[in-house]
Amino acid sequence: MEMEMRSMEDTEIATDMTPSLVPLTFSLHHSNLHTHCSSCFSLLPLSPIPITPFLYCSPPCSAAHPFLLHHPAVSHSSDLRAALLLLSHHRPSVTSSRVAGLLSNRHKLTCHNNSDEDEVSERISSGVRALATAITELRGELEPDDAVLEEAECALCAVLTNAVEVQDKEGRALGIAVYGPAFSWINHSCSPNACYRFILSPSSSSSSQESKLRIAPSSFREEEEQNQGYGPRLIVRSIKRIKKGQEITIAYTDLLQSKAMRQLDLWSKYRFICCCMRCSVVPFTYVDHALQEISVSGCDFTSSSSSYNLVRDTAERRLNDSVDDIISEYLMAGDPEPCCEKLEKILMQGLCDELDNVEETPHYKFMLHPLHYLSLNAYTTLASAYKVRASDILSTTSTIYQNQLEAFDMSRTSAAYSLLLATTAHHLFNSESSLIASLANFWTGAGESLLYLARSSEWSKFFKSSLVASSVSKVKCSKCSLMDTFRAYICNGKIRNDDFENASNEFLDCISHDSTQKVWSFLVNGCRFLRSIKDPMDSGWLVSTSNSRATDPGALAKKKSEVCYLHESGNSIQTCEEQTCNENARVHIFELGVHCLAYGGLLAAICYGHHSHLASYVEQILDDKNNLIL
Structure with missing residues (x-):
């Protein structure tokens, strides 16, 4: 039987495709066993040291x-606990190697074709032995036989193949869950038309207004309900307009890679090669071309493609290792300053290195495209690192004027990187609408950063201003109806694609022609890299080979003048006191933040529902009359 799910009717964007589905099996990660309910995954109130391993x-x-x-x-592994729970309700089929209608993929997962697969298969082998020991003891037997080992392997592989990470409302991974065919039969695509959300609450509090099942086949619906209704529930939701009979797809991996x-x-993870339309098109789509585009200077582009590809592959590997090392060092050591310096140096100057295994190598210079996935990772990290730097300065030397000034500069640089991340990702979203979930988080993050900056008490210390009190709830834009659209959707839960x-x-x-231009030069004043970007909403600085999707090295070299890899040095840095500050800069930042928040909330409501955590969080901020700038 072919494993796929198709829409049973024409469906608009932002529509629940399933009712809330209960899992076949699930398990918290070990680190969450004492903080969350082991059954429904809801957060537990603070309590004394537990005396049992499960709460x-x-x-x-x-x-x-x-x-x-x-x-x-x-007890030490969420995968093994989930596999054991699965076996308590469902026995594997020996002939098909399936459990509860789910593919186990055991033959691919346990093969030994290379060293990586040997590592995976060895992990499965040791897990199967532990699982078989537990099964045997629970059945009152002495030693696991071949049949028990086969059951254990089938169940564990089914968990590894079909489990999804269950996340809380802040996006933190809590554990894993495996759902029946109504979800697990949904295939992957790198340009999906659906996503999913979790409901973490006791089964007795489930909504009485359940959506109907809009996807087929649904023959395993009754089997799912044998679960008794406990565990973290899941709902599949459309993020594009879907026609009747069209296959439903979701993403199994990060689409911004x-x-x-x-x-x-x-x-x-799954032992398959994706052949979706996005991955199969030749040449690459504009989005995939941009996500991996780098410039290699010092190389003879008229040479053979094999030589160029060798140089380019080595360059990308070096860049990837360098950026990953910088971010990992920051996450482990917690020191944001060297992280900022190193990442911005790579963004501005690239890497200069001699390449191994390449004859007659001069010093090559490798530059990341502003839309490269490593650049996006850098923007994300820099926004966080500058925010941490501001917080650290204020927490240790909050009474020293110069340090307060420095902390304020860090805050606005953080807001600028958050805004840059949102605008660059939106440029990609224009060509690949399935990036909507990531974009919801980016625009919401940009809005929060801008509002945080606008509400900062430091303004009165550094600027002469005669601002009157203004609240988020009073912001009305005469140029767009975004706020009205967001509130209407939150109220009735209905929005059409148009x-x-x-x-x-x-x-x-609205923000391209007004707000962003008014605040960008103020936000980026203290950062050389950001000052080289004149306007983040002007896609001209992101232009690569959008008019020609050629992948030939010679063609790329001819397009070199169109690619923005090099950043101009910009003017000398001025402090807040030295610049002539527009009195209204704070208001413009405030209003831009409100717009970004409302749009991020609208995207979140489309992806996860109008009552989802992120959409409700944005609504709360926008309706808060006490959310003021003074």
């Missing part, structure tokens, strides 16, 4: 969670 939010959740999961042989990175991730496109166009026109 629950209510007696029904405790009664629903089998005691067998306490077995010491599987390059094609090579996505393929590697999918192969290592309405969303109109709201997006109005939002972009």
Whole structure:
């Protein structure tokens, strides 16, 4: 039987395609066992040191969670606990190697074709032995036989193949869950038309207004309901307009990675090579071309393609290693200043290095394109690192004027990077609408950063200003109806694709022609890299080979003048006191932040529902009359 799900009707964007689905099996990660309910994954109130390895939010959740999961042989692994729970309800089919209708993929996962697969298969082998020991002891037997080992392997591989990370409302990974065919039969695409969200609450509090099942086949619906209704629930939702009979697809990996990175991730986890339309098109789509584009100078572009590809592959590997090392060092050591310096140096100057295994190598210079996935990772990290730097300065020397000034500069640089991340990602979104979930987070983050900056008490210390009090709830834009569209959607939960496109166009026109230009030069004053970008909403600085999708090295070299790799040095840095500051800069930052928040909230509501955490969080900020600038 072919494993796929198709829409049973024409469906608009932002529509729930399934009712809330209960999992076949699930398990918290070990680090969350004492903070979340082991049955429904809801957050527990603070309590004394627990005396049992599993905690629950209510007696029904405790009664629903089998005691067998306490077995010491599987207690250390969420994968093994989930596999053991799966076996308690479903026995694998020996002939098809399936469990509850789900593909186990066991033969591919346990093959030994290369060293990476040997590592995976060895991890499975040791897990199967532990799982088989638990099964045997629970059945009152002495030693696991071949049949038990086969059951254990099939169940564990089914979990590894079909499990999804369950996340809380802040996006933190809590554990894993495996759902029945109504979800697990949905295939991957790098340009998906659906996404999914989790509901973390006791089963007794489920909504009475469940959406109907809009996808087929649904023959396994009854089998799912044998679960008794406990565990973190899941809802599939459309992020594009879907026609009747069209296949439903979701993303199994990060869509803002390059094609090579996505393929590697999918192969290592699931043992398949993606052949979706985005991955199959030749030459690459504009988005995938931009996500991996680099410039290599010092190379003879008229040489053979094999020589160029060798240089380019080595360059990309060096850049990837360098950026990953910088970010990892920051996350481990917690020192943001060297992280900022090193990442900005790579963004401005690239890497200069001699290449191994390349004859007659001069010093090559490798530059990341502003839309390269490593550049996006750098913007994300820099926004966080500058925010941490501002907080660290204020927490240690909050009474020293010069340090307060420095902290304020760090805050506005952080806001600038958040805004840059949102605008560059939106440029990609214009060509690949399935990036909507990432974009929702980016625009919301930009809005929060801008509002945080606008509300800062430091303004009165550094600027002469006669601002009157202004609240978020009073912001009314005469140039766009974004706020009205967002509030209407939050109220009734309905939006058509055309309405969303109109709201997006109005939002972009409004901030492109007004707000962003008024605040950008002020936000980026203290950062040399950011000052080289005149206007983040002007896509001209992002132009690569959008008019020609050629991948030939010679063609790329001829297009070199069109690619923005080099950043001009800009003017000397001025402090807040030295610049002539427009009195209204703070208001413009405030209003831009409100626009970014409203748009991010609209995107979040489309992806996850109008009552989702992120959409509700944005609504709360926008309706808060006490959210003022003074």
